[in-house]
Amino acid sequence: MSELPVPKWAVRVAEGLGAGPHVVVTGISPSGNIHNLREVLVGEAVANALRARGEEVRFVFHADTVDPLRKIAPGIPESFEEFMGHSLSRVPDPEGCHASYAEHFLAPFEEALREMAMDVEVLRSHELYEGGVYTEVTREALEHTAELRGILQEVTGRAMPEGWSPYLPRAASGKLTGARILEHVPEESKVVYVDEDGFEDAADYSKGEGKLGWRVELAARWKALGVTFEPFGKDHTSRGSSTDTADRMVCEVFHYPVPGRHEYEWISIKGKGPMSSSKGIVLLPKDLLRIMPPDVLRRMMLGRDPARALELDLGEGFPRFMDEYRAETESYPAPFNHLVTVAQTVGEDVDAAAEMLRRGGYEEAARDRETLARDLAYARNWAEERAPESVRVRLLSAEEAREAEEGLDDEQRGYLAAVAEKLSPELDGEAVQDLLYSTALERGLKPKKAFAAVYRVLLGKTSGPKAGPFVAGLPVEMVRERFSV
Numbered sequence: 001m002s003e004l005p006v007p008k009w010a011v012r013v014a015e016g017l018g019a020g021p022h023v024v025v026t027g028i029s030p031s032g033n034i035h036n037l038r039e040v041l042v043g044e045a046v047a048n049a050l051r052a053r054g055e056e057v058r059f060v061f062h063a064d065t066v067d068p069l070r071k072i073a074p075g076i077p078e079s080f081e082e083f084m085g086h087s088l089s090r091v092p093d094p095e096g097c098h099a100s101y102a103e104h105f106l107a108p109f110e111e112a113l114r115e116m117a118m119d120v121e122v123l124r125s126h127e128l129y130e131g132g133v134y135t136e137v138t139r140e141a142l143e144h145t146a147e148l149r150g151i152l153q154e155v156t157g158r159a160m161p162e163g164w165s166p167y168l169p170r171a172a173s174g175k176l177t178g179a180r181i182l183e184h185v186p187e188e189s190k191v192v193y194v195d196e197d198g199f200e201d202a203a204d205y206s207k208g209e210g211k212l213g214w215r216v217e218l219a220a221r222w223k224a225l226g227v228t229f230e231p232f233g234k235d236h237t238s239r240g241s242s243t244d245t246a247d248r249m250v251c252e253v254f255h256y257p258v259p260g261r262h263e264y265e266w267i268s269i270k271g272k273g274p275m276s277s278s279k280g281i282v283l284l285p286k287d288l289l290r291i292m293p294p295d296v297l298r299r300m301m302l303g304r305d306p307a308r309a310l311e312l313d314l315g316e317g318f319p320r321f322m323d324e325y326r327a328e329t330e331s332y333p334a335p336f337n338h339l340v341t342v343a344q345t346v347g348e349d350v351d352a353a354a355e356m357l358r359r360g361g362y363e364e365a366a367r368d369r370e371t372l373a374r375d376l377a378y379a380r381n382w383a384e385e386r387a388p389e390s391v392r393v394r395l396l397s398a399e400e401a402r403e404a405e406e407g408l409d410d411e412q413r414g415y416l417a418a419v420a421e422k423l424s425p426e427l428d429g430e431a432v433q434d435l436l437y438s439t440a441l442e443r444g445l446k447p448k449k450a451f452a453a454v455y456r457v458l459l460g461k462t463s464g465p466k467a468g469p470f471v472a473g474l475p476v477e478m479v480r481e482r483f484s485v
């Protein structure tokens with residue numbers, strides 16, 4: 001994906017990082033619907049900025065599949081309470097369609113990343129633990145338990161419980177919480193612990209029989225994977241937060257440099273508020289990819305600089321966003337609103353759409369049929385799923401049109417008949433717009449009333465899309481018939 005344009009802010013961030021090789025990491029817990037595309041896109045942009053200057057880069061999406069289930073996501077049955085504290089990779093899929101709870105939420109996100117042709121390695125943390133990637137850092141953490149505890153207490157200002165350990169062994173019950181470590185046997189990569197119910201057992205940390213607590217894991221992960229850059233949402237970087245503790249842990253305990261960082265701000269949805277899985281305010285990547293291509297989605301989610309908050313408007317403001325983007329990348333794009341009208345008028349008939357665009361004066365936009373078919377699908381999905389009511393149109397049948405005509409007065413009938421006489425297939429969108437307007441003036445009819453007549457016999461409404469290109473795009477014979485009332 002080296003051909004992706006590299007945003008200026010990403011070039012600046014990359015300039016702040018030293019010489020490579022680089023490992024760019026983004027991490028997300030698949031504890032519910034994954035909507036945090038901004039995090040991954042920030043990582044991708046910085047990875048590409050580094051690649052663009054010739055660095056060797058490994059770009060990793062670290063799915064925190066070993067994390068314990070902490071709360072029940074919206075829509076998940078209450079019965080899942082029994083899995084509280086179990087690794088997400090070991091909790092069943094609530095809908096039974098994937099191997100685990102973690103996979104159920106991770107799979108669609110991974111699918112969206114593939115659809116975006118993202119050059120990223122998706123790693124599952126339970127596999128990393130089972131494969132021994134975290135063995136050495138876990139041993140180090142256990143050996144420096146007292147120092148880690150001290151850092152946590154100093155930075156967060158909270159007293160850590162007696163017997164606190166950086167490592168959470170998985171008890172026979174499946175729970176990662178509630179055990180107390182009795183002994184560390186480093187030469188066997190083993191801890192002996194007593195579980196909540198008072199039973200003594202041992203866990204081999206080289207085989208994934210537990211995990212590091214999340215604050216320690218963040219620092220340990222930087223070292224275990226050799227991370228040089230990781231973006232963070234602003235909640236992770238406030239005072240006393242996980243990056244504050246991890247920064248000290250990685251320097252003082254793991255003796256590894258703090259990776260480069262870029263903080264990103266939240267995305268909110270116009271009319272709803274900040275995106276939040278727990279509040280059910282989410283836009284999933286797969287839903288966004290129904291209304292725009294991957295390059296537009298990248299631009300939309302990143303904004304001008306992801307350090308700024310962003311409000312997404314997928315309703316009324318969306319066509320303007322699409323037009324601005326396409327004006328930069330295409331030579332003669334048809335306005336998105338017009339595509340929306342065309343898509344709703346011709347259905348899935350790409351040839352008819354091309355013909356309608358050509359007659360409306362957007363010949364260039366109709367040239368590449370493959371791109372046109374794709375753009376029409378985005379326009380149609382947007383109209384059906386997110387457009388305001390005013391943009392939704394449906395061409396009336398001949399019979400419906402006859403009924404709609406009954407609401408017209410004599411002035412309007414006379415106007416439509418006059419337009420019908422002058423219409424010809426040679427007129428493009430702008431010419432028809434002029435014709436509709438000048439005919440109204442000639443006949444002393446207010447333009448608003450004149451145009452209302454046009455919309456009424458075609459769409460059964462009193463307003464609609466820009467009339468010129470719309471009328472010009474329809475077969476002249478059909479328009480004449482509708483207008484001769």
Ligand SMILES: [Zn+2]
Pocket residue numbers: 093094095096097098103104105
């Ligand atoms: Zn599933």
